[in-house]
Structure formats: structure tokens, C-alpha cells
Amino acid sequence: MKGILLARVREFIRNPFTFLLFTGMSIVFAWVISSMNVGGGGGGLPVPVYVEEGADGYQSFLEQQEAFQFYPVDKETLEEELREGEADTGVILSKNRFDILVGVESPNAGLIQQTVQEVYTTDIQETLIGDTADAAGMEADQAVSAYKETLSDGTFDLAVNSFSGEESWKYDDNVHRIGGFALFFAIYTIAYGVVKILTEKRMGVWDRIILSPVKKSEMYIANLLYSFIEGYLQILIIFSVFYFWRGITFNDQMIEILLMLIPYALAIVAMSILITALVKNVEQFNAAISIITVSLAMIGGAFWPLEIVSNPVLLFLAKLNPIKYGLDIIQGAAVYGYSFTELLQPISILTLMAVLFTGIGIHLMEKRHI
Amino acid sequence: MLELVDISKRFKKIEAVKSLNMFIEQGEIVGLLGPNGAGKSTAISILSTLIEPTQGDVRFLKESVIQKPAPLRKAIGVVPQEIALYPQLSAEENLLFFGRIYRLKGSKLKQRVNEILELIGLTEKRKALVDSFSGGMKRRLNIGVAMLHNPQILIMDEPTVGIDPQSRSYILETVKRLNKEHQMTVVYTSHYMEEVDYLCDRIYIMDQGNLIASGTKEEIKQILSSENTISIQADRWNSMFIAQLKGHESITKVHVEEDEITLITPKEVNLFSEIISMTEEYGIALRSLHVKSPTLEDVFLHLTGRALRD
Numbered sequence: 305m306k307g308i309l310l311a312r313v314r315e316f317i318r319n320p321f322t323f324l325l326f327t328g329m330s331i332v333f334a335w336v337i338s339s340m341n342v343g344g345g346g347g348g349l350p351v352p353v354y355v356e357e358g359a360d361g362y363q364s365f366l367e368q369q370e371a372f373q374f375y376p377v378d379k380e381t382l383e384e385e386l387r388e389g390e391a392d393t394g395v396i397l398s399k400n401r402f403d404i405l406v407g408v409e410s411p412n413a414g415l416i417q418q419t420v421q422e423v424y425t426t427d428i429q430e431t432l433i434g435d436t437a438d439a440a441g442m443e444a445d446q447a448v449s450a451y452k453e454t455l456s457d458g459t460f461d462l463a464v465n466s467f468s469g470e471e472s473w474k475y476d477d478n479v480h481r482i483g484g485f486a487l488f489f490a491i492y493t494i495a496y497g498v499v500k501i502l503t504e505k506r507m508g509v510w511d512r513i514i515l516s517p518v519k520k521s522e523m524y525i526a527n528l529l530y531s532f533i534e535g536y537l538q539i540l541i542i543f544s545v546f547y548f549w550r551g552i553t554f555n556d557q558m559i560e561i562l563l564m565l566i567p568y569a570l571a572i573v574a575m576s577i578l579i580t581a582l583v584k585n586v587e588q589f590n591a592a593i594s595i596i597t598v599s600l601a602m603i604g605g606a607f608w609p610l611e612i613v614s615n616p617v618l619l620f621l622a623k624l625n626p627i628k629y630g631l632d633i634i635q636g637a638a639v640y641g642y643s644f645t646e647l648l649q650p651i652s653i654l655t656l657m658a659v660l661f662t663g664i665g666i667h668l669m670e671k672r673h674i
Numbered sequence: 675m676l677e678l679v680d681i682s683k684r685f686k687k688i689e690a691v692k693s694l695n696m697f698i699e700q701g702e703i704v705g706l707l708g709p710n711g712a713g714k715s716t717a718i719s720i721l722s723t724l725i726e727p728t729q730g731d732v733r734f735l736k737e738s739v740i741q742k743p744a745p746l747r748k749a750i751g752v753v754p755q756e757i758a759l760y761p762q763l764s765a766e767e768n769l770l771f772f773g774r775i776y777r778l779k780g781s782k783l784k785q786r787v788n789e790i791l792e793l794i795g796l797t798e799k800r801k802a803l804v805d806s807f808s809g810g811m812k813r814r815l816n817i818g819v820a821m822l823h824n825p826q827i828l829i830m831d832e833p834t835v836g837i838d839p840q841s842r843s844y845i846l847e848t849v850k851r852l853n854k855e856h857q858m859t860v861v862y863t864s865h866y867m868e869e870v871d872y873l874c875d876r877i878y879i880m881d882q883g884n885l886i887a888s889g890t891k892e893e894i895k896q897i898l899s900s901e902n903t904i905s906i907q908a909d910r911w912n913s914m915f916i917a918q919l920k921g922h923e924s925i926t927k928v929h930v931e932e933d934e935i936t937l938i939t940p941k942e943v944n945l946f947s948e949i950i951s952m953t954e955e956y957g958i959a960l961r962s963l964h965v966k967s968p969t970l971e972d973v974f975l976h977l978t979g980r981a982l983r984d
Binding site: 308310311314315318319508509511512513515516517518 | 747760762772776
């Protein structure tokens with residue numbers, strides 16, 4: 305077994321390009337897409353704001369918004385940033401009005417206007433309610449707070465569920481992108497490692513080993529262990545790069561997350577064995593793995609949060625998908641701060657998948673003499 | 675020493691080997707000859723315990739090895755038809771790897787690797803990656819790997835496919851030397867009649883899963899002792915001429931190639947003058963016409979009506 309592992313490691317050292325390609329692609333995709341800030345989050349798009357006298361209150365309201373990051377500048381800086389293209393849109397806040405300055409046409413301008421408008425409208429409404437209460441001889445403060453209370457109660461309840469069944473869900477764009485792409489590209493690395501079993505069987509290397517004193521179980525374990533290590537190493541590198549280079553702390557739970565992702569890598573190894581057992585040759589495997597991996601990533605929420613998916617069929621398919629559980633572990637620990645015990649459910653499901661797929665895969669492989 | 679007893683192997687609807695009986699004695703070179711698809715590789719896989727027969731038994735030193743293959747596996751070295759090597763490793767690394775899986779260690783392993791490299795003539799290329807080797811060098815290393823654990827029996831499945839004449843000759847000489855100097859028993863499959871004719875003491879000829887002839891080279895060629903093999907050589911053929919040969923009552927087999935027609939006729943019939951007048955009649959420029967000593971190829975043609983490489 306040691307000999308087989310060593311041979312695989314030596315081959316890897318001679319030809320690490322596939323591994324490097326997939327690792328590099330995960331890092332580049334996660335970094336570029338996070339930088340584009342698709343879908344918001346992560347501090348929001350920076351918007352320069354010039355605040356005129358008497359409009360300070362509006363600025364503090366705006367700073368509480370999550371979708372955009374409003375930052376104060378003087379008027380000259382605001383104009384210069386727009387002129388130089390450093391910002392698409394800027395805002396001038398006055399006492400009773402606001403101006404939106406658009407440097408470059410973008411869909412964000414409308415959203416910024418809506419956000420600022422909401423702050424002003426709320427303020428005007430509260431002022432009007434206070435004035436009306438005064439005129440009616442009532443306590444203005446009481447009337448305004450009664451109005452706010454009514455608003456916070458809402459007309460109807462909105463319930464949103466996350467994987468753990470909570471009433472609301474949180475989202476960290478950076479964590480999701482890194483996790484999604486790391487889990488997605490790890491499938492390719494692991495699968496191309498496992499398919500070497502098929503290649504070596506076709507080449508006759510396995511027959512040579514079968515005739516030697518090495519046991520068949522050792523041959524499977526060595527090959528699968530190597531594929532696991534390669535895939536897991538890739539995930540480890542990707543997380544470390546973002547931890548040390550981009551300062552993404554994963555809620556100070558990176559080591560815990562990486563440990564809890566071991567069943568994910570094992571489940572992918574097992575899934576790859578199953579696919580290898582079902583195809584007839586490497587060409588079929590390559591075609592199958594491309595289709596399956598992209599489908600798994602889309603259905604499992606690697607590219608977008610599953611919480612925005614409402615189709616019951618897609619949600620059901622997600623439950624059969626190892627990527628979903630891998631992401632549950634990452635998001636659970638990094639965003640919700642869950643412990644190992646609280647994440648036992650996705651960990652157990654991934655372990656079950658690993659055992660089940662390995663059993664079926666090896667059985668089929670032996671039965672079909674692949 | 676090693677026997678196949680009434681072996682049959684069926685893959686779904688295809689019966690690859692049908693009731694094959696074969697024995698191999700210590701120190702001999704046994705050839706398994708037949709065209710592609712004859713069932714040679716299946717027979718070799720059964721013989722080396724890689725696949726189980728649908729019916730029949732494999733015996734090594736009179737003991738069945740189908741359920742307990744370990745004693746036979748220890749005694750054989752198999753050279754597969756494919757290049758079963760790691761292309762990203764060097765020749766030496768491949769030998770070290772396969773040596774280790776045969777539990778060879780330390781100085782014994784290194785010494786054996788050096789001996790094999792010497793034997794297959796790759797000592798100077800020991801550090802080169804297999805990926806950079808020519809077809810012939812890969813084939814030589816493929817043989818070397820099978821001999822690492824010093825097997826009693828070397829089973830070679832078409833070891834010279836797709837290589838240059840120089841490498842082929844090197845391989846044939848190496849096999850001959852191993853047999854003479856080390857008394858190694860060799861089972862050699864090929865569809866090249868000349869190789870089997872040159873190397874083997876006894877021959878089994880297979881076609882479409884059946885064993886169609888077996889014995890020493892002389893015994894097999896005796897099959898044609900009552901017949902003549904006539905070779906006609908010319909630059910071009912005429913279809914009417916070929917049709918007339920095929921329809922001739924005294925000609926039992928006709929095999930047409932680009933510049934040669936081989937005929938099998940009864941020994942007592944002399945067709946020379948008739949063939950010469952036929953070539954004149956159809957305007958064929960005859961280059962030669964002679965009776966050949968029968969070859970294994972002719973025997974195969976006689977038995978199946980087809981050439982080995984059809």
C-alpha cells in the first residue's frame with residue numbers, strides 16, 4: 305500500500321498541473337467574483353456622500369444601511385471621485401432635499417436613490433406625525449413612537465428558513481464564494497484522481513498488482529486515500545490563501561471547518577468511485593463528471609445561496625447533494641458560529657454518503673470487471 | 675506443470691474460448707498462435723488466474739488454482755499486451771515500484787533492478803521517464819517488470835505488437851536466452867507466425883475460440899504432408915484468373931494477396947503447366963511459380979481458409 309501511495313505521490317510531483325489548475329481556478333473565481341460584489345453583502349458598495357449643514361441626521365441613518373457603504377467626503381472630493389471614475393454614484397445630503405450625482409450609468413444609481421429616499425420619507429413622515437399630534441394637543445413623541453411600534457410589528461409576518469430551520473438566515477458573501485468554489489473544484493481534482501483506477505485497469509497495471517502479493521483491498525485503499533489527500537489538500541490551500549492573503553477569518557473557526565470538511569472530501573471520493581463504476585471508459589467518465597459536477601454545484605448552492613431557491617423539486621434534489629452539506633458546514637460554522645455538535649447532521653449525512661457510495665461503487669466495479 | 679483442462683469462457687453472448695485443453699511442461703517454450711479475436715488473450719488471462727473460466731479447470735503442479743491462485747501467481751510473470759507501466763516514472767522507478775510490491779527490499783531489490791536493466795538493455799536509460807521511451811523500449815521494460823521476482827514461467831501476450839524490427843529481434847533473442855540459460859518456461863502468444871515458428875517448441879493454434887491444431891512445429895506442418903503449397907507471384911491480377919483458380923476442382927484453398935497468390939493442392943496433382951497457360955490467357959506477367967515448404971501460415975490457411983492476419 306505504501307508503495308502504491310509513493311508511486312502516486314511521485315507521479316503527482318512530476319505532473320502537478322491539473323491540481324494547480326483547479327486550485328488556481330478556485331482562488332481566482334472566488335476572489336474575482338467576491339471583488340465584483342455580486343449580490344451585495346460584505347460591507348456593500350462604497351458611495352461617497354457630501355453632507356450639507358443640518359443634514360447630519362440623514363447621514364447617520366444612511367450609515368446603518370447594509371446594502372451600501374456611505375462614506376462622508378467634502379464636495380470637491382465627491383466631484384473628483386465621480387469625474388475620475390473612482391465612484392459611479394455620489395450623494396449630496398441637504399436639510400430638506402438630496403441630490404444623486406451619477407458619474408457612470410449603473411443599476412446601482414436607482415437603488416441608491418431608493419435607499420436615500422426611504423430615509424428622507426421616514427423622517428418627513430415622523431415630522432408630520434409629530435406636527436399633527438402637536439396640533440391636536442397630543443404628545444408628539446408618544447405619537448411618533450406609537451407609529452414606529454406599529455411599523456415594527458408589521459402588517460404580516462415574513463418567515464424565512466435556513467438549513468438549520470431558523471426563522472431568518474444570514475449570509476456572508478466572501479465565505480459563500482470561497483466555500484462554494486473550493487468544494488466545486490475539489491470535485492474535479494478528486495474525480496480525476498479516482499479515475500486513475502480506471503486508467504490503470506485499462507493499462508494492465510492493476511492486473512500486474514493483482515498477481516503480486518498485494519491485496520486488492522490495499523490497492524483500493526491506497527488509490528482512494530491518495531485521491532482524498534489531493535482533494536483535501538486543495539481545499540486546505542484555498543482556505544489558507546483567503547485566510548492569510550485576504551484576511552477572511554471564517555469566524556475564527558477555520559481549523560474546525562477544515563476538520564468538519566473531511567467527510568465532504570470522503571463523500572466526493574466515494575461518489576467518484578460510483579461514477580467510475582458506472583462508465584465504460586475514461587472518455588465517458590470525463591463527459592459524465594463535467595455534467596455532474598456543474599449540476600451538483602448549481603443545485604447544491606455553490607454559486608448562489610440555497611435560501612433564495614423556492615422550487616420544491618430543486619430543494620429536494622439539493623438534499624441528495626454533498627455540496628449542500630459541505631456548504632452547510634462552512635456557513636454554519638463561519639456565519640452562524642455553530643459548534644461540531646450543532647453541525648452533526650450534515651457531517652453524518654456526508655459520512656453516510658461516503659460509506660454507501662464506496663460500497664456500491666466498489667461492488668459494481670468488481671462485478672463489471674471494470 | 676501447468677494445464678488448462680476443458681476450459682470455456684463466455685462473455686455475455688460471446689463464447690471467447692471453447693473447450694480448450696492445453697499443457698505446458700517445465701523448460702519449454704509453448705506458442706499460442708491465432709489471428710486477432712481468436713481467444714488467445716482470454717486463454718492467457720485464465721492461465722494467469724486473472725479471470726475465472728465459465729467452465730473447466732486450471733491446474734498447477736496437478737493442483738487446481740481457480741479457488742487458490744496464490745501458488746501459481748508466485749510462479750508466473752505476466753507480460754501483458756498493453757504497456758502496463760507508469761509513464762511519469764523512470765525505468766528504474768517503475769522497476770523499484772513493481773519490485774517492492776513483490777516484497778523485494780533493500781540491496782536485493784537494487785541488485786535485481788540492475789540485473790533486469792542489464793538484461794533488457796536499458797541500463798543507460800534507467801533515469802529516463804517511460805513517457806519519453808520509444809515503443810520498443812517500453813515493450814522491453816514491460817517484459818523486465820514481469821521478470822523482477824524471478825518467475826518460473828513467463829507468460830507473454832503479444833509482446834512485440836507495434837514495434838520496430840530491431841526491438842522485436844532483441845525481444846525474441848532475450849526470450850530464447852532466458853529459456854536456454856535460465857531454463858525459464860515461456861508461454862508466448864502472437865499472431866506473427868514467424869515469431870512462433872522461431873521461438874517455440876510446441877504450438878497451439880486457435881481460431882474463433884477453438885483450438886484447431888496443436889503439436890510440435892514439425893507435427894503441425896505434417897498436416898500439409900499430403901498437399902502442396904504453390905506460390906504464384908505477379909505484379910497484377912485479373913479477376914477472371916482468380917475466379918478460375920477458385921473454381922478449379924483440384925485446388926482446395928486460394929489466398930490472394932497484393933502480389934502473391936497461395937494455392938493448396940493435392941500432392942499428386944501437377945498444375946504447373948495449366949497455371950502457366952492460364953496466366954498467358956489472361957495476360958498476367960508471371961514473376962515466379964514454385965512449390966513452397968509448408969509454413970504455419972499455410973497450415974492456418976489450410977485449416978480455416980483464411981490467412982492469420984486477415
